[in-house]
Amino acid sequence: MSSTARQDNVIFLTNRVGRQLARVMLERMEFEEFLPQGTHMGLLSDLMEHDGMRQQDLAISTIKDKGTVARALNHLEQGQFIERRIDPHDRRQKHIYLTEKAHRLWHYAAERARRTIDIASHEITPEDMHTCVKVLQKMYTNLHDELSQNEKE
Amino acid sequence: MSSTARQDNVIFLTNRVGRQLARVMLERMEFEEFLPQGTHMGLLSDLMEHDGMRQQDLAISTIKDKGTVARALNHLEQGQFIERRIDPHDRRQKHIYLTEKAHRLWHYAAERARRTIDIASHEITPEDMHTCVKVLQKMYTNLHDELSQNEKE
DNA sequence: CGTTAACCGTTGCAAACGCAACTACTTTGT
DNA sequence: ACAAAGTAGTTGCGTTTGCAACGGTTAACG
The missing domain is CATH 1.20.5 (Single alpha-helices involved in coiled-coils or other helix-helix interfaces)
Structure with a gap:
């Protein structure tokens, strides 16, 4: 723990803190029958701010491969947290919309997120x-x- | 990109920035015949500071599962970047030591890391x-x- | 002592990831 | 108008990951 405060470590530091935060937040988290694997929460986070985003843009903002996003959305769709709608003007694109269930989940998760941040930002x-x-x-x-x-x- | 500057996003933000940093750093990175998958660089980072760490402590400091660390070390050992030595006083524990090859790799990677941080810290x-x-x-x-x-x- | 508990590292398994190939659709250029 | 190039999303594959169960080693305690 005696890590020197050199900036060189930002790369690994951000990675670690990021994973820690996610881990603490998701600890003992349960939501009805279906709990979207923590990894997918980032998608919901973005959709909360921009409901109806295109899949492509979700991949960009979450920095995940589009294939990974496609599969994650399959999972979320199956759990009825999101809905895919084809763009009427360009049938290649799909827009993603949150369901009411997703909003309930987010409300529930936001509390834990806040608690996690409280812990992390101590002092x-x-x-x-x-x-x-x-x-x-x-x-x-x-x-x-x-x-x-x-x-x- | 119009994300409000609310702190709520620290959780996802750190995750994303962390992955971005690693990705930029590793882009087009090649080292002789063997390139340790970027994920393993974090282990080397810690070992650079504390050569001879126990496997367990590596898992703690990198926030990875001990199983994950065990497998990553297999990979690094196979590439002759590290060496496992059993603790003579407690045969359960193994200490990890960097080889000369690892030091060369690190020297090479440090340059790219610096360049990456330069890019990231612009303005x-x-x-x-x-x-x-x-x-x-x-x-x-x-x-x-x-x-x-x-x-x- | 000797049994029980705790500990460290390894392995099996399923989930998630990135990359690359593929399909379906749209735009571009002649 | 049609072929060629480009774009959005899906799927296959190999790698990495966390969790949980296991095996070998040491410590705790009656």
Whole structure:
């Protein structure tokens, strides 16, 4: 635990903290008969903000392969958390909509998420936490740009 | 991309940024004949700081299942990046040591890691980045305490 | 002592992932 | 108008992962 505070570790640090957060949040989580494997919560998170997103855009924002997203959505659809609707103007695209059940799940999960963040942010000033989030978001877009740029080559 | 700057998203945000960072770093990475799958770099990172760690402690610090670590080490051992040595005082434990080859790999990877971080930290002030890392480390220990506490119950 | 409990590492299994090949549909260019 | 290129989503495959069960080793305690 005596890790020097060198920035070199951001790469591994973010990975680890991310997984820890998810793990603590999902611990002992149960929702009716069906519990969407924690991994899929990220999809719901995005859909909560932009209901009706296209599958493609979901893959981009969650940084997952489109195949992975397709299968995750199969799972969520089977559990009746989402609904796929084909775009009438472009029959290739599908838009994803949340069901009422998903909203109930999210409401339930949000509580746990808040508790998890409380635990994680113990003894961290709100200002520091805020800049941390700000920095993460900036890194997110920076890397997003880099990745999409590389794709074009 | 219009994500509100609410802290609620730290959970998914850290996950995503973490995966992005790893992905950018590993892009087009090649090392002689054998490239340790990026996932295993975290293990090397820890070993660089504490050579001779026990397997168990590696699992704890990287937040991975001990089974996962065992298999990853098999892979790294096969590639001659690490060496397992049984503790003479307790034959259950194994200590992990890096080989010279691992040091060469790390040197090679460190360059790419630095470049990746440069990309990610574009237009982020060093102070903000520093507090971000500080916050992540604090969250890490906070969550670590929480997890080990839950285990005891 | 000797039995029981705790511990570390390994292995079986099912879920999730990324990559790449494929299908269906749309846009582009001549 | 038609062939060619491009796009969105699905599917196959091999790898990584966490969980749980197991085997061998040490510690705890009557």
